[in-house]
Amino acid sequence: MKLQMIVVFIMSVIFSTALFSSDSVPYRKSRYINDYASVINDKNAGEIMLLLKRFEKRTGIEASILTIGSASDYTAGKEGVDVLAANAINEWKLENNGILLLVAVADRRLKVELGQALAESGEEKFQEIINNVIVPYFKAGDYSAGIYEGAKAMTQSFSSHRNSSKTQGPELLIFILIGGAVLLFAIAGISFIWGRNKTRKQLVKQPADSGKKGYGGGAVGDW
Amino acid sequence: MLQAGINSAESRTTGRIRVHIEKKAGKDPFERARAVFETYSLNNSTDKNCVLLYVSTADRKFVVFADDGINTKVPEGFWKHVSDSVTGKLKDGEFSIGLTAAVNLTGNMLAEFFPPVSENKAAR
Numbered sequence: 383m384k385l386q387m388i389v390v391f392i393m394s395v396i397f398s399t400a401l402f403s404s405d406s407v408p409y410r411k412s413r414y415i416n417d418y419a420s421v422i423n424d425k426n427a428g429e430i431m432l433l434l435k436r437f438e439k440r441t442g443i444e445a446s447i448l449t450i451g452s453a454s455d456y457t458a459g460k461e462g463v464d465v466l467a468a469n470a471i472n473e474w475k476l477e478n479n480g481i482l483l484l485v486a487v488a489d490r491r492l493k494v495e496l497g498q499a500l501a502e503s504g505e506e507k508f509q510e511i512i513n514n515v516i517v518p519y520f521k522a523g524d525y526s527a528g529i530y531e532g533a534k535a536m537t538q539s540f541s542s543h544r545n546s547s548k549t550q551g552p553e554l555l556i557f558i559l560i561g562g563a564v565l566l567f568a569i570a571g572i573s574f575i576w577g578r579n580k581t582r583k584q585l586v587k588q589p590a591d592s593g594k595k596g597y598g599g600g601a602v603g604d605w
Numbered sequence: 606m607l608q609a610g611i612n613s614a615e616s617r618t619t620g621r622i623r624v625h626i627e628k629k630a631g632k633d634p635f636e637r638a639r640a641v642f643e644t645y646s647l648n649n650s651t652d653k654n655c656v657l658l659y660v661s662t663a664d665r666k667f668v669v670f671a672d673d674g675i676n677t678k679v680p681e682g683f684w685k686h687v688s689d690s691v692t693g694k695l696k697d698g699e700f701s702i703g704l705t706a707a708v709n710l711t712g713n714m715l716a717e718f719f720p721p722v723s724e725n726k727a728a729r
């Protein structure tokens with residue numbers, strides 16, 4: 383009986399390591415850039431993040447860049463870069479209003495996967511950007527500049543995107559405005575009532591709190 | 606090289622960058638960095654745009670700590686990128702190169718959101 387338990391345990395350990403030894407799609411550790419192939423230089427990385435953040439704010443489109451060595455390193459990529467990109471865009475929750483730019487350096491393959499909202503309007507535009515902007519840089523071996531220039535061209539080419547979603551009509555806008563105003567008043571009312579009881583306490587408390595924990599941000603790393 | 610990097614980065618922004626290197630960070634390097642941030646009075650800037658690059662040599666920890674003003678503006682994942690970029694260099698023992706790169710990266714972001722005052726006036 384004991385032996386059986388041990389065998390089962392060992393089997394399950396072996397099985398689970400086999401299962402997790404290669405991921406289905408790359409892990410999305412960062413919102414805008416996941417440079418697993420380490421091809422994007424520091425300067426471009428900062429610029430690309432800024433570009434994509436502003437682009438997202440302006441258009442609502444969430445674009446993310448992924449570079450890897452070879453698609454076959456991932457279980458979803460055994461059948462090629464295209465399948466990996468299709469899986470990754472879903473896994474990364476970009477399938478509706480997102481863009482995934484996948485570069486598989488060792489495979490010399492580049493795939494731009496578009497979310498549903500952009501699938502129709504975007505394909506032609508992107509093919510142009512890929513052929514005329516990105517690929518020339520890639521052929522010259524400069525992946526970093528290619529991705530940066532590609533991202534720049536994309537943000538310019540899709541900058542009118544929000545306007546198209548706005549054409550849903552003024553009714554929606556008015557509805558949102560009125561709804562927003564009502565909500566604002568409600569919140570103001572509640573916080574006013576709430577505030578009357580609390581203001582005095584807060585005034586005393588605040589100086590002690592400020593400058594203490596809870597502000598700022600950043601990151602920690604080991605080496 | 607590092608001082609020159611900081612000077613050049615700070616000339617492009619009203620933000621400030623400090624580098625602090627010490628032996629031990631203690632249990633929580635992030636909190637330690639925050640304490641150091643306050644020791645240098647970096648938390649008192651009007652625009653809340655100071656950044657501390659903190660290194661603990663014995664614990665092999667790097668922290669980038671940014672005040673709210675700049676922290677709320679940078680893209681998600683940017684500090685992680687700075688941290689990854691620096692620790693990659695620190696692994697190879699290239700302290701000066703790694704920290705200078707971090708200063709440049711941070712400086713670029715600060716310059717983007719907090720340009721020098723004269724430039725601000727010109728823009729108006």
